[in-house]
Amino acid sequence: MFNRTQKEYTVVSSAKPQHTYPLDAWSIRETSFDTQSHFLDETLFALGNGYIGLRGSYEDGYSGPANTTLDGSYLNGFYESETIHYPETAYGLAKTNQFMLNVPNGKGISLWIDDERFDLLHGTVEQYERSLDFRTGVLLRKVLWTSSKGQRISIVSRRVVCFEHKHLYAIEYTVTPLNFSGKLRLVASLDGAVKNIEAGDDPRIGSAVSGPALQLVDSQQEDDFSALLHHTSNSGFALVSATASKLDYSGTHTLRLLKNGQRLEQSYEVQATEGLAIRLTKFGSYFSSRDYPAKELMYRSRDTLAQAQATGFAELLLEQEQYLANFWQQADVEIAGDDALQQGIHFNQFHLLQSVGRDGKTNISAKGVTGEGYEGHYFWDTEIYIFPFFLYSKPEIAKKLLEYRYAGLEQARQRARQMSHERGALYPWRTIAGEECSAYFPAGTAQYHINADIAYSIKLYFEATGDQDYLVNFGAEILMETARIWLGIGSYDREGRFCINQVTGPDEYTALVNNNYYTNAMARLHLNFAADVAERIAAKQPEQFSRIAALMALDNAEPAAWRRAAQLMNLPYDAALQIHAQDDSFLSKKVWDFANTPKEKYPLLLNYHPMVIYRHQVCKQADVVLALLLLSDEFSKEDKKRDFDYYEPLTTHDSSLSSCIYSIIASEIGYHEQAYDFFMETARLDLDNTHGNTHYGVHTAAMAGTWMGVAYGFAGMRVVKGALRFAPTLPTQWQHYTFKIHFQGALLEVRVEPGRTEYRLLQGETLRLSHRGEEITLTLSAPVKSLA
Known part of the structure; x- marks a missing residue:
């Protein structure tokens, strides 16, 4: 029967001290300044628009220990690359890593009262509140603070990253002296002296950066405009980071422009009057040569910021609210009876919208644009977990995610050649620009199911939209090129079964196996669908089929070969246990000794050599059980119950991708209490930091898994x-x-x-x-x- 032991171990071992947030269906809010949760809060209060991502760090800085903060600003799809150095190399291993960069910080606004700088860790914080509203998209902070000399001030800051303007963000910072008149100084900064987190012992965090990734080429500063031009060292991109600031104050003030290395400052000296508000509005932009020619970047920055100033902060907020009103009108999931869950669902949906690329050139990373976990890489998380949410809630974004895969088709063809496939395309396990970046191939490149996952999303999209134009112009070519790989990697055994050997399925605690059930079952769907599409287009649009076939050098016999392989696919099944075997060898391994594994040894990947884990029956996440969902009509309810009962006790749920799938299948087979428990873990995984690493970024797949839990599950x-x-x-x-x-x-x-x-x-x-x-x-x- 259902066993909760491993889930309990995971939660207990990974959970960290939390900050308690008041329950509000449409916002998260903190009412006290808490240094213990500061690092986590920077993630939770992050803002983004699918391109720009700004962690929820304070405009006026944070003077706590360096290991309790990451003042990050990120651009989806903007990356540096470095050669991967293997002590022992081999043919075909990934050669280059790509990693999302921490780009120049334009959020900074420091405040000085005479010679004392405002600092939440000094002086006295009398009142504090910070909130992120999912309906307005505004990060709001209110502080009442007294300096060491007894001078009281009120600070109200509002921040927005604009959904309607890809390259733009804005901050309004209002200071009011409450019991004094005197000299204040507000310094709006643009700081290029930033760096990424360095790689540590946790393979999920940080980049192996050998030196500064951004090289300063030029800077410009005049009146209210500041800009830095950088080039990446290896990936060859140019980036202009720019800000424009304006001070609204009826009293006396002066402006000085300062430069200190890569830090540009606009320093406003103000003769403050008690009770009279001083408002600094700051607009920021990022333009890179991934989107425009390098020679245009500075001009576009100036123009965008000038237009933003003309539009005004209030109008940008109104645009943001209108955009979100339209989104929630289509995407809102309303639940009555569980306030914590309702908050979790809205939080997750909002962060998904903030994180997803919508230009056809970018995707959505495992951590969105909220932190540097997994180096900003895109995974299969997109197609299997995140894509359904956008397909059914905002299908125009789902289409852009598919366009991203088409944009990477040529690199996938090249990767197939590197992997000794004479034809076809093999998509990368982890990437930003389309090349394989996975240095650990047993749990990376070996996951060939990425091809079937992408095919699955194309099938899902076509069934939901009927978009024949997409299928003909983009989807069919992807489907058929990737289908070729199965015949390249698979072969027929002595019994005539089509076998796919030496691959890794979704479960990353089991690697390099023969006939992983999920992989083979998804490959069968892929092969049949590719043949269906080929036959449909050939019959109804022969000219288009001829065009596609010519692009691919498609042999007329190939679709029939795909059909045959699908028909004879080897799908492991154990007749004695009446379950679908995860692979040919899984059931012959000894079961992991869960009873004698202390809770501090979870997650296993941080405490045991991979070979130790690979020798056991132990799963990191849903594998066969995921197939039960994606290929639901191929299994009876009794099949699903037996598979669930066997695999759940063996699953640690160390992966954030696991609990949502187990929740859905538990619901389907009538395990309602367990389904709800798994669902709650998914819905508040980041808000409650149950995996203990949300401070490095949110878990976008689990966030989308929450939506799946409602729609697919309950x-x-x-x-x-x-x-x-x-x-x-x-x-x-x-x-x-x-x-x-x-x-x-x-x-x-x-x-x-x-x-x-x-x-x-x-x-x-x-x-x-x-x-x-x-x-x-x-x-x-x-x-x-x-x-x-």
Whole structure:
């Protein structure tokens, strides 16, 4: 039966002291300054717009220990590269790493009262509040502070990273002297002397940077404008970081421009009057040669900041609120009965929106744009966990994620050649610009299932949107080039079964195995879908098929070969246990000694050599159980229950990708209490820092897994052969829940209450779906159906 032991170990061993945030469905808020949670708070209060990411560090600085802060500013897709040095190398190993850079810091606004600098760790903090509102996208901080000389001031800061303007962020910083008049100094800075975290013992954190990644080429400073021009040392990019500041104050003030190395300052000397507010508004921008020719970057920076100043801070806030109102109108998941969960869901959805690239050239990294964990790399997390959320909530963003994969198709072809495949394309396990960056191939490059994961997302997209143009112009080429790899890596055994050997499945505690069930099952889906698409386009759009076939040098016999391999795919099954074996050898290994593994030894990857872990029956995350979800119609409920019962006790859930999948399957097979526990761990994983590493960035896959837990788990949503199905349940802790999905041109609202589910057509003319096997049709004239 279901065993909670390993989950409890994981949570206990990884949890760190938390900051307690008041429960509010639409915001996170802290009401006291807490140095113990400061590092974590910098992540939780981060802002982004899919390109720019600003950690929630204070404008006026933090003087605590260096290991309790990371004042990071990041750009999705902007990276440095370095050669990977192997003490013992081999042919075909990844040659170059790419890592997201901490770029010049334009947030800085320091405040001086006479000769004393405002510092939360000095003087007296009388009142403090900071909040991040998910409906306005504004980070707000209010501080009442008394200096060592007894001078009291009020500080109110507001920060926004603009969704409507890719390259722009803005800060409003208001200071009011409360019991004195005298000299104040406000210094708006742009600081290029930044660096990345250095790699440590945890492989999930930091970059092996050998020296400064950004080289200063030029700086400009005049009136209210400051700019730094940098070049990366190896990746060949140019970057202009710029700010423009304006002081609003009716009293006497002067401006001085200062330069200290890579730090540019606009210093405002103010003769302050008691009770009279002083407001500094600061606009910042980042432009790189990944988007525009290098010669245009400075001009574009000036122009963007000038337009922002003309627009004004208040108007930018209004634009931000309107953008988010539209997002929440489509994406909001409403839950009545659990305030902690409602807050967690909104927090997760907001951070996903902040983190995802939407230009077709960038993706979404495992940590978003909130921290440097995993070096800003993109993984399969996108296709299997994050893509469904955007597909059903904001499909135009989902399409851009697929366009990113097409942009990397040529690099995937090159990687296939490096891996000795004469034809086809092999997508990288971890990357930014398209090249493989995984230096540890047993748990990286060996995960060939990345090709099938991308194919799965294309299939999901086509079934949900019917976007034939995308399929013909982009998707078909990806599908067929990547399908070729399975015939390149696989072979037929003496019994005629198609086998795929020496690969690693989703479970990273089991590596380099033969016939990983998930990989083979997903490859079968991939091969069949690629053949379907080839046949459909050949029959209906022969000219387009000829074009695609010519691009690929596709042999006429290839689709039939894909069909045959799919039909004869080896899918391991143990008849005695009546379960799907994770691979050919998994069940022959000894079970990990969970009873005698102390809690401080979790996660296992930080405490045991990989070979020790690989010799045991122990899983880091869902593997076979993930296949039960993605290929749901291929298994009976009894199959799912037996597989779940066998694999869950063997799973540590050391991966943040695990608990959401186990929650969904537990819900489907009737383990409702366990489903809810797993779901709660997913929903508040970052807010409660249950994995103990959120200070290095959020966990975007788990965040999207929360949405999946509602839609796929409790609502039982599945899409099978293009048909939309639901089998809703209502957790006993909830009064009701509601969510919306885009599907086949319609917007559907699903509301589940005790004893009743209501389906409401909000947009579109007609939508067909099934409820517990009963087929229903929603139309403009009859847009609502209520069923038991």
